Amino acid sequence: MDNNLNKKLIIRPRRAALGKTAVVSVRLSEDTIKRLDAITTQTGHSRNELIQLCVEFGLENLEIKDD
Secondary structure, three states: OOHHHHOOOOOOOOOOOOOOOOOOOOOOOHHHHHHHHHHHHHHOOOHHHHHHHHHHHHHHOOOOOOO
16 A cells, blocks of 8 residues: 555644745636635635645655656
């Protein structure tokens, strides 16, 4: 079994700003936005903070396989 399948992104209460950032535009499905907004309501994180956490988690747990 692939260990990455068991990993979870744990969302904790808001923290201080992460420092220097850049603006990036991304298109998401309406369903994905609804899911993000539900989590922002639950956690107090902004949509931007949540997306950043998800991207960081994905990059840290990404594995590229050559087939």
